[in-house]
Amino acid sequence: xxxxxxxxxxxxxxxxxxxxxxxxxxxxxxxxxxxxxxxxxxxxxxxxxxxxxxxxxxxxxxxxxxxxxxxxxxxxxxxxxxxxxxxxxxxxxxxxxxxxxxxxxxxxxxxxxxxxxxxxxxxxxxxxxxxxxxxxxxxxxxxxxxxxxxxxxxxxxxxxxxxxxxxxxxxxxxxxxxxxxxxxxxxxxxxxxxxxxxxxxxxxxxxxxxxxxxxxxxxxxxxxxxxxxxxxxxxxxxxxxxxxxxxxxxxxxxxxxxxxxxxxxxx
Numbered sequence: 001x002x003x004x005x006x007x008x009x010x011x012x013x014x015x016x017x018x019x020x021x022x023x024x025x026x027x028x029x030x031x032x033x034x035x036x037x038x039x040x041x042x043x044x045x046x047x048x049x050x051x052x053x054x055x056x057x058x059x060x061x062x063x064x065x066x067x068x069x070x071x072x073x074x075x076x077x078x079x080x081x082x083x084x085x086x087x088x089x090x091x092x093x094x095x096x097x098x099x100x101x102x103x104x105x106x107x108x109x110x111x112x113x114x115x116x117x118x119x120x121x122x123x124x125x126x127x128x129x130x131x132x133x134x135x136x137x138x139x140x141x142x143x144x145x146x147x148x149x150x151x152x153x154x155x156x157x158x159x160x161x162x163x164x165x166x167x168x169x170x171x172x173x174x175x176x177x178x179x180x181x182x183x184x185x186x187x188x189x190x191x192x193x194x195x196x197x198x199x200x201x202x203x204x205x206x207x208x209x210x211x212x213x214x215x216x217x218x219x220x221x222x223x224x225x226x227x228x229x230x231x232x233x234x235x236x237x238x239x240x241x242x243x244x245x246x247x248x249x250x251x252x253x254x255x256x257x258x259x260x261x262x263x264x265x266x267x
Contacts, residue, residue, distance in 0.1 A: 054088075054131050057173070057234055060204045061133035062092045065125070069096050076101055076115055076124040077134070085130040133234055135202050155255040159183065159218070162247050162259050170265040174204045174232040180211045181229070181249045186222035192229045193248040195260075197240075201233040240266055 051059045069075055074097035079086045090098045099119055125134040160181040165171060175196075181189035188208070194201045211228040215221055236243055246260035 057133040057204075058131055061202055061234065062089070064203055064205075065093060065134075065136070066096075069093065069123070071095050073097070073122075074099060074119040075122050076119055077127055078102075078124065079127040081127060081129050086127045088130055089125065089127055089134055128238065132238065133202055135236060136200050153255045155251070155257055158189070158249060158251065158255065158257040159221075160189070160247070160249045160257055160259060162245075162262060165245070165262060165264055167262050168265070169262075170267050172267050173235040175235070175243075175245070175264060177229075177231045177233060177245065177247070179229060179247065180214055180224070180227045182211075182214065182221050182224055182227040183251065184220045184222070186224075187252070188224075188226040189249045190252040191250040192231075193250065194231055194233060195246040195248065196233060196236040196243045198244075199236060201231075201236070201245075204232040204234055206231045235266055242266065 054062075065075075072095070075093070076099050077086055077089065078101045086098070086100060097119070099115060099122075101115060101124075123136050125136060127134050158181065160179070162177065162179040164176055164178040177194060181192060183189075192206075194203070207230050208226045209228040209230060210226070211224040214227055215224040221227070233245075243264045243266065244261035245264055246258055246262075248256060248258045250256045
C-alpha cells in the first residue's frame with residue numbers, strides 16, 4: 001500500500017483557499033457602484049475611505065450639509081433616481097431628519113404646505129444618483145420662483161463685484177467664484193448667495209477674505225478685511241455644458257442687489 005505524502009493535505013488546502021480567493025475577487029469585481037468601492041476602500045482612514053467610495057463632489061457636499069444643518073434639525077429631500085437611491089444620503093446626514101417628498105405629488109399644494117410646516121425654512125436636497133452630490137434648493141426655487149426678497153429693498157447702489165468668472169469663461173468642476181462686496185465705513189455685505197441655472201448653487205467651499213486692493217482704490221470703504229468672498233460651486237447637474245451664474249448680495253439691514261447672469265462653459 002502506497003504511503004500518503006504529508007504534503008498532500010497542505011497542497012489540497014492551498015488549492016481550495018486559492019480557488020476561494022479567486023472567487024472572492026471575481027465577486028468583488030462583479031459588485032456594481034458604491035458597494036464595490038466600499039470593499040476597495042477597506043484599510044483606508046475614515047476620511048479617505050469616504051472620499052474613495054463616493055468621490056470628492058459627494059463627500060464635499062455632505063460635509064457642507066452636515067456643517068449647515070444642526071444634528072437635531074431636518075431637511076427635505078426629493079429623489080429623481082431609482083427608488084431607495086437616497087438611503088446613503090439619509091445615513092450620511094443622520095441624526096438629521098429627512099422628510100422625503102414624492103416627486104409625483106409635489107404639484108399638490110397640500111403636500112407642499114405640509115412639508116413646509118413640518119420643516120420650516122428647511123433646505124430641499126435633490127438626489128439625482130446614489131453617489132452623486134445632492135443639489136440644494138428650496139421649495140419655491142424648485143419651480144423657478146425668484147428668491148423671496150422684498151422689491152422695495154432692492155439697492156442698485158450697493159458696491160459689489162463678481163471678479164471671477166468673467167462672462168463666457170470656461171471652467172472645470174467645481175467653479176471658482178471670487179469677488180467682493182462692501183459699503184463705506186467697513187461694512188461688508190452680510191450674505192452672498194450664489195445661484196446656478198435658477199437654483200441655489202451646491203457649494204464645495206466658501207470663505208471671506210481681505211481685499212486690501214479695494215481699500216487702496218476706495219479708501220472710503222475703510223478696512224476691507226472681510227470684503228472679499230471666494231467660493232467653489234459644483235456643476236448643477238451631470239452633463240451640463242453651460243450654466244448661468246447669479247450672485248445676490250444682502251446687507252445687514254436687508255437691502256440687496258443681484259448681479260448676473262454670467263455665462264459659464266463647463267470643461
